[in-house]
Amino acid sequence: MTESASAPDSEQGVGAAVPLSPLHTNGFSLGVQAVDGNARATLLRTPRGDIATPVFMPVGTQATVKGLTPGELRSVGAQIVLCNTYHLWLRPGPDVVSQLGGLHRFMGWTGPILTDSGGFQVFSLAKLRTLDDDGVVFRSHVDGTRMTLTPEVAMEVQARLGSDIAMVLDECPPADANGAALDRAMARTTAWAKRSLAVDVNQITGDPTRAQARFGIVQGACDVKRRLAHLNEVSALDVDGVALGGLSVGEPPPEMYRVLQGVAPHMPRDRPRYLMGVGTPYDLLEAIGQGVDMFDCVLPTRNARTGQAWTWQGRVNLRQSRHRLDPLPLDEQCACPVCSTWSRGYLSHLFRVKEMLGPRLVTLHNLWFYRRLTVAAREAIVGGRFSEWSRQVVQGLRDGDEIGLAGSS
Numbered sequence: 001m002t003e004s005a006s007a008p009d010s011e012q013g014v015g016a017a018v019p020l021s022p023l024h025t026n027g028f029s030l031g032v033q034a035v036d037g038n039a040r041a042t043l044l045r046t047p048r049g050d051i052a053t054p055v056f057m058p059v060g061t062q063a064t065v066k067g068l069t070p071g072e073l074r075s076v077g078a079q080i081v082l083c084n085t086y087h088l089w090l091r092p093g094p095d096v097v098s099q100l101g102g103l104h105r106f107m108g109w110t111g112p113i114l115t116d117s118g119g120f121q122v123f124s125l126a127k128l129r130t131l132d133d134d135g136v137v138f139r140s141h142v143d144g145t146r147m148t149l150t151p152e153v154a155m156e157v158q159a160r161l162g163s164d165i166a167m168v169l170d171e172c173p174p175a176d177a178n179g180a181a182l183d184r185a186m187a188r189t190t191a192w193a194k195r196s197l198a199v200d201v202n203q204i205t206g207d208p209t210r211a212q213a214r215f216g217i218v219q220g221a222c223d224v225k226r227r228l229a230h231l232n233e234v235s236a237l238d239v240d241g242v243a244l245g246g247l248s249v250g251e252p253p254p255e256m257y258r259v260l261q262g263v264a265p266h267m268p269r270d271r272p273r274y275l276m277g278v279g280t281p282y283d284l285l286e287a288i289g290q291g292v293d294m295f296d297c298v299l300p301t302r303n304a305r306t307g308q309a310w311t312w313q314g315r316v317n318l319r320q321s322r323h324r325l326d327p328l329p330l331d332e333q334c335a336c337p338v339c340s341t342w343s344r345g346y347l348s349h350l351f352r353v354k355e356m357l358g359p360r361l362v363t364l365h366n367l368w369f370y371r372r373l374t375v376a377a378r379e380a381i382v383g384g385r386f387s388e389w390s391r392q393v394v395q396g397l398r399d400g401d402e403i404g405l406a407g408s409s
């Protein structure tokens with residue numbers, strides 16, 4: 001095991017001498033610093049800070065990573081956060097956010113922010129959707145207001161929020177969609193990406209200097225041939241990064257891993273590679289091994305709020321009575337502020353009496369763990385031993401898991 005007691009930012013500065021290639025948007029560049037098999041360690045430079053990959057982006061759905069201050073996010077090593085355009089579009093709305101100085105000022109986070117397009121939430125949360133080539137008409141899940149999300153609207157809202165990386169609107173077909181439905185979703189996603197790229201962000205914001213990178217999205221469900229064809233289409237566009245969408249949407253983990261093995265190594269080398277909405281530590285290790293750089297998922301923060309902690313020995317469920325008198329920290333190998341101060345017994349007590357400190361502390365620990373997992377993966381890639389290291393970590397995670405479910409949850 002490679003967990004060390006060093007601070008999460010210990011690898012900063014690695015590879016400073018490696019030349020960075022500019023991306024399509026001013027102020028953004030990418031340098032590949034080490035390659036080990038298909039896995040890679042890169043440095044993504046943005047106007048608001050550098051991101052060493054592999055990187056996990058904590059999810060700040062409503063312009064807050066639930067329960068944590070930006071300072072606490074920094075303290076667990078967060079380099080970039082993700083915010084959800086759908087939620088912020090509905091409440092408080094891009095007008096409010098931009099009048100209050102933009103998303104960074106609004107939430108007090110000075111580092112890079114990635115926003116999604118809003119499409120995924122429209123498909124999963126909104127009511128009464130109608131979808132055509134123009135976009136999606138839906139009713140807000142908050143108050144029933146009728147709204148229209150088009151590629152242009154998605155870019156406009158993200159421009160006014162002021163994120164650093166914007167995602168183009170895509171159509172995410174269900175995991176069990178048939179071939180014709182997949183083809184239609186892929187064709188629509190490509191057409192929507194072109195329309196998104198045609199939007200002039202600086203005209204919307206009235207600020208000619210503001211730079212916002214734009215990532216394209218590859219669909220195709222679990223059909224590797226279709227995924228590769230769509231990857232070619234999307235990579236040919238002037239996108240700054242390429243994302244895999246529509247995975248971890250209900251398909252079994254081995255199916256997702258098969259797709260990753262078939263597709264991820266073929267993603268463009270000169271641009272960031274992002275796997276959207278994934279996942280467990282197992283999923284991250286598999287995807288990193290296939291060359292993915294960026295991840296986001298609600299899992300570590302959502303798990304934390306129900307008393308589930310991720311450790312190098314798998315998951316700990318603080319609601320189990322066995323932890324009542326447990327004097328040990330969540331993870332003896334963890335150097336996070338939570339593990340160096342409090343016992344499982346105390347944390348377990350907080351959950352039993354429903355004190356808000358419980359979810360906060362486990363959120364801090366889980367994000368620290370995800371950060372350490374990606375930092376250690378980066379070190380293993382740089383050291384040319386990723387595959388063996390990853391095998392050992394997976395073994396440790398499976399052996400000690402209290403919940404008994406290995407793989408995606």
Ligand SMILES: [Zn+2]
Pocket residue numbers: 330331334335336337338339340365368
């Ligand atoms: Zn910890």
